[in-house]
Structures are given as C-alpha cells and as structure tokens.
Amino acid sequence: xxxxxxxxxxxxxxxxxxxxxxxxxxxxxxxxxxxxxxxxxxxxxxxxxxxxxxxxxxxxxxxxxxxxxxxxxxxxxxxxxxxxxxxxxxxxxxxxxxxxxxxxxxxxxxxxxxxxxxxxxxxxxxxxxxxxxxxxxxxxxxxxxxxxxxxxxxxxxxxxxxxxxxxxxxxxxxxxxxxxxxxxxxxxxxxxxxxxxxxxxxxxxxxxxxxxxxxxxxxxxxxxxxxxxxxxxxxxxxxxxxxxxxxxxxxxx
Amino acid sequence: xxxxxxxxxxxxxxxxxxxxxxxxxxxxxxxxxxxxxxxxxxxxxxxxxxxxxxxxxxxxxxxxxxxxxxxxxxxxxxxxxxxxxxxxxxxxxxxxxxxxxxxxxxxxxxxxxxxxxxxxxxxxxxxxxxxxxxxxxxxxxxxxxxxxxxxxxxxxxxxxxxxxxxxxxxxxxxxxxxxxxxxxxxxxxxxxxxxxxxxxxxxxxxxxxxxxxxxxxxxxxxxxxxxxxxxxxxxxxxxxxxxxxxxxxxxxxxxxxxxxxxxxxxxxxxxxxxxxxxxxxxxxxxxxxxxxxxxxxxxxxxxxxxxxx
Numbered sequence: 312x313x314x315x316x317x318x319x320x321x322x323x324x325x326x327x328x329x330x331x332x333x334x335x336x337x338x339x340x341x342x343x344x345x346x347x348x349x350x351x352x353x354x355x356x357x358x359x360x361x362x363x364x365x366x367x368x369x370x371x372x373x374x375x376x377x378x379x380x381x382x383x384x385x386x387x388x389x390x391x392x393x394x395x396x397x398x399x400x401x402x403x404x405x406x407x408x409x410x411x412x413x414x415x416x417x418x419x420x421x422x423x424x425x426x427x428x429x430x431x432x433x434x435x436x437x438x439x440x441x442x443x444x445x446x447x448x449x450x451x452x453x454x455x456x457x458x459x460x461x462x463x464x465x466x467x468x469x470x471x472x473x474x475x476x477x478x479x480x481x482x483x484x485x486x487x488x489x490x491x492x493x494x495x496x497x498x499x500x501x502x503x504x505x506x507x508x509x510x511x512x513x514x515x516x517x518x519x520x521x522x523x524x525x526x527x528x529x530x531x532x533x534x535x536x537x538x539x540x541x542x543x544x545x546x547x548x549x550x551x552x553x554x555x556x557x558x559x560x561x562x563x564x
Numbered sequence: 565x566x567x568x569x570x571x572x573x574x575x576x577x578x579x580x581x582x583x584x585x586x587x588x589x590x591x592x593x594x595x596x597x598x599x600x601x602x603x604x605x606x607x608x609x610x611x612x613x614x615x616x617x618x619x620x621x622x623x624x625x626x627x628x629x630x631x632x633x634x635x636x637x638x639x640x641x642x643x644x645x646x647x648x649x650x651x652x653x654x655x656x657x658x659x660x661x662x663x664x665x666x667x668x669x670x671x672x673x674x675x676x677x678x679x680x681x682x683x684x685x686x687x688x689x690x691x692x693x694x695x696x697x698x699x700x701x702x703x704x705x706x707x708x709x710x711x712x713x714x715x716x717x718x719x720x721x722x723x724x725x726x727x728x729x730x731x732x733x734x735x736x737x738x739x740x741x742x743x744x745x746x747x748x749x750x751x752x753x754x755x756x757x758x759x760x761x762x763x764x765x766x767x768x769x770x771x772x773x774x775x776x777x778x779x780x781x782x783x784x785x786x787x788x789x790x791x792x793x794x795x796x797x798x799x800x801x802x803x804x805x806x807x808x809x810x811x812x813x814x815x816x817x818x819x820x821x822x823x824x825x826x827x828x829x830x831x832x833x834x835x836x837x838x839x840x841x842x843x844x845x846x847x848x849x850x851x852x853x854x855x856x857x858x859x860x861x862x863x864x865x866x867x868x869x870x871x872x873x
Contacts, residue, residue, distance in 0.1 A: 313638070313671045315668045315669075315671045315672065315673065316668055316669045316670070316671055318668060319664065319665050319667075319668030319669055320665075320669070322665075323654075323657070323661070323665050326657070326661065327656075330656060394654070397652055397653070397654065397655060398648070398650055398652025399652050399653055399654050401618060401646070401648050401652060402646075402666060402669060402711065403669065404617060404618050405616040405617050405618055405641060405644070405646050406641060406669040406670050406671075407637060407638040407639070407640075407641040407642045407670060407671055408669065559620060
C-alpha cells in the first residue's frame with residue numbers, strides 16, 4: 312500500500328479547498344442561511360408544525376442533506392476532472408499506485424470536505440433554530456456514509472465528464488431536483504397517494520428520511536430501509552469505480 | 565552492457581484501428597542516453613506511455629530491471645520518471661507544493677533538502693512559492709523535469725524535452741541530462757531535433773510506422789551510414805566536367821565554382837589521390853578545400869525515405 316501517495320493526494324486536494332475557501336465553504340453557508348431566512352423564518356412561521364416538529368427545525372436535516380449531496384458530488388467530480396482537463400493526471404497514472412489508493416486519496420478528500428461542510432451547516436442552523444439530535448451517533452453514520460457514497464458518485468461523474476458542461480449537468484439537473492423532491496422541505500405524507508408512490512422511487516428520500524430520523528425520530532420510511540438504500544448505492548458506486556479502473560474508461564487508452 | 569529495459573514483441577493497436585507499434589523489440593542499457601527519433605505519429609510517445617503505464621499494450625511484454633511492467637507495476641514505476649511532451653501541470657499550486665506532491669505520489673518520504681537541491685539545479689529555487697500558472701513556458705518545462713526527478717528515479721523518460729525551448733534553456737538541459745547520466749540515471753529521450761540526438765545520445769533508435777528501423781551507437785551509425793564529402797573551391801569557373809573525367813560520385817556545383825566528391829571513409833581506397841592527380845593532369849586548379857561529414861539528419865532522411873518507399 313502506497314500510504315505516502317494517498318496522503319499527498321489527500322493533502323493536495325484539501326489544500327485546494329483552503330485556496331478556494333470562499334467558494335468551498337462560505338458560499339454553501341450563505342445559501343443555507345438564506346434557506347433558513349426564507350423557508351424557516353419568513354414562510355415557516357406561517358406553516359403548522361409537521362409531525363409535531365416546528366417547520367424551521369423540520370427542514371434542518373433536509374437542508375444539510377441537500378448541501379452534503381451537492382457538495383460531495385461537485386467536490387469529487389471537480390477533483391478528478393481538473394487534472395484530467397489540464398493533463399496533469401498523467402503523473403497519478405504513471406505512479407506506483409493501485410486504483411484503490413487513487414480513489415482513497417481523491418474520494419477521501421472530497422468526502423472530508425463535504426462532511427466538514429455538513430457540520431458547519433449544522434452549526435449555522437443552530438444559530439437560526441433550536442433543535443435536539445435524538446441519535447447523534449446515527450446522525451454521524453448517515454452523514455459519513457452519504458458523504459462517502461456521493462463522493463464516489465461524483466468521482467465517477469468527474470471521470471465521465473469531458474467538458475465543464477457535463478461536469479455541472481448531474482449536480483444541477485439530477486441531484487438538486489431529486490433532493491428537493493425527496494422530502495427535504497416536506498413530509499411525503501403531505502402528498503397525494505399517487506405522488507407518495509412516485510417519491511418512493513427517489514433514492515434521496517431514503518437518505519433524508521433516515522437522517523431526519525436520527526434528529527427527531529420521525530421518518531417517512533423505516534431506518535433499516537434507508538440504511539440498505541445507502542449501502543446499495545455505495546456498492547453500485549464502488550462497482551462503477553472498480554470498472555472504470557479495470558477498463559481504463561476515459562483515463563487510459 | 566547490462567540491459568535495464570527489455571521490450572519484447574510489443575504491439576499497440578488503438579480502438580480506432582490505428583496501429584501505433586508493431587512487434588517492437590528493444591533493449592535499453594543501464595546508464596545510457598538513448599534518443600528515439602521518428603516523424604510525427606511514428607510511435608515514440610506510445611512506446612514511452614506503455615512503459616510508464618499510461619497506455620495498455622495490445623500484446624508483448626516490457627520488463628524493467630527484470631520486473632514486468634504490469635504484474636510488478638509498483639516496482640517498475642517507482643524506478644521511472646516521466647517528462648511529458650505537453651506542459652501538463654497543476655495550475656494554481658506552488659512550485660514547491662507540486663514537487664512535494666510528485667515525490668509523495670511515488671511513495672517517497674518527504675525530503676525538503678532534496679527538493680531544494682533539484683529546484684536549485686533547475687534555477688527554480690527563487691520561484692518555489694510562485695503558482696505554476698505565473699511561470700513562463702520555459703520555467704514550466706523545468707518544473708516538469710523537476711517533478712519527474714522528485715522521487716530520485718533510476719530511469720528518466722523525456723518526451724520531446726526541448727520542443728519550443730530557447731537555445732539557452734536547451735543547452736542547460738543538455739548539461740543537466742549529462743549530469744544525470746553521470747549520477748547513474750538511464751535516459752531515454754524522444755526528439756525531433758536530430759542534432760540533439762547526435763550531440764548527447766550514446767545510441768540512436770529510429771522509429772517509423774511503429775517499427776524500429778535501426779538502433780545503433782550514435783558514433784557507429786554515423787560511421788556506417790555517414791558519408792563524407794570533399795569540397796574543392798575552384799580558381800576558375802568550370803562550365804562542365806571534361807568528357808573523359810570518369811570519376812564516380814563527383815559533381816560540379818550549380819555555379820561551377822565547386823567540385824563535390826562524395827566518398828566512403830571506410831573503403832580502403834577513397835579515390836581522393838586519384839581525383840587530385842586527375843585534376844592536376846587536366847590543369848584544374850583549386851584554391852581551397854574542405855571536407856564535410858554527413859549529419860545524422862541526412863542519415864535519418866535516407867532511412868525514413870527507404871522505409872516509406
């Protein structure tokens with residue numbers, strides 16, 4: 312195992328976050344704060360509580376999940392896309408590194424960034440609303456698993472994308488709509504029966520539901536199913552990454 | 565001399581159907597400077613990319629210091645440094661950071677002293693904190709060389725190292741390459757500049773259409789394939805050679821002020837004495853003479869030309 316290489320890839324990627332601190336950290340905090348002001352304070356004050364939880368508090372897990380998913384995907388995708396774009400990837404591919412080590416470096420850094428951001432947003436949320444976390448350990452499990460899984464997914468997008476447009480395509484056109492429609496801002500019980508059934512096909516629902524359960528012990532679907540869905544998606548992403556390195560898809564000729 | 569890299573029956577056909585290498589067999593010796601010459605698309609970069617692990621071969625094997633490049637990729641790649649043809653570096657990282665990164669990628673523990681030594685050798689020490697995108701093209705080229713040397717490789721591949729580089733930097737690079745050879749590094753470079761190969765390479769390999777046409781000691785290649793010319797500056801303009809002047813390989817220049825005689829220096833009789841006596845007999849006088857060895861470029865053009873026809 313080339314630990315030195317994993318370490319330098321990880322450090323190099325983390326360094327990029329500090330170089331682009333405003334874009335990486337401050338802008339997600341700002342947008343989350345805006346969500347709290349608009350949905351929590353302005354609109355939320357006129358909405359009744361959901362499942363006995365004040366609306367502003369109800370949306371906290373969903374908002375963290377929204378940021379966690381988009382940031383994991385974006386960070387990991389950009390992390391591998393950029394060296395591909397500049398051509399600097401040659402160095403990683405010619406180094407004595409296995410695909411596992413490369414993924415560990417890049418995905419580890421992307422997941423760390425998004426999890427850190429999740430924690431920062433959680434802290435920011437606490438400034439706006441009062442809430443308790445019923446199962447902090449489970450909250451961390453959901454946070455970490457989701458961060459890793461979606462960083463792997465982002466890594467695959469970064470490998471697949473051969474231009475900046477494709478790089479933005481999935482986070483903007485897939486992740487964001489799925490998160491909005493996955494019960495981040497409402498309980499699916501509020502939907503008509505037909506749309507409730509449709510929403511069950513949205514994988515993000517299971518992430519948001521499980522995460523919200525760890526806060527308030529209320530969930531749209533059972534926690535076991537939520538965890539199973541995350542594991543399933545994690546396995547799919549791992550398989551995808553393994554296949555990319557096995558075949559050299561878009562990185563080796 | 566001991567072989568460090570052994571290439572056997574190596575072939576590469578790209579997905580597009582383009583055959584880049586055809587059954588290449590080559591042994592690269594420990595400690596030598598080998599120059600690979602060839603026109604664009606001849607297969608030079610593909611060959612290097614396979615050895616470095618950037619391109620998968622279609623068939624054949626490559627062994628580096630006895631280790632297979634696929635089965636024992638960790639051992640082989642740790643020994644190799646690669647300077648790519650394009651200026652492909654990180655953009656925003658500082659010079660020093662990118663060097664630390666390169667060293668770590670190859671599994672070496674950090675050594676700020678070693679990195680300082682390389683940066684000083686490459687005249688980059690005063691730029692160590694500069695972001696790479698603020699450097700000139702020549703400096704970026706030096707950074708790439710530094711990155712390739714950061715993990716103290718035993719083998720260095722330089723793909724077109726002096727393409728687009730000014731004369732001064734090119735000379736600096738030649739000095740550096742010679743120094744690396746003295747330090748025991750085996751160097752393989754591809755180049756378009758034939759005089760470069762002639763100047764610094766111990767051996768020259770010529771690739772065309774994915775095949776190695778010739779691989780030979782530079783001096784031996786020059787000796788075997790190089791011709792020499794004797795140029796005689798005449799006193800008076802010569803309208804044409806006398807009719808009974810039956811000396812082969814002799815021709816007059818277009819302005820009639822020179823006679824050019826091409827000969828093989830390895831023949832027992834070069835024919836120079838006979839030529840000079842005949843000129844004296846005919847009263848053709850010359851005021852100066854010069855000899856010229858054909859360059860590697862002439863040899864290259866001849867070989868590639870023969871290979872294409």
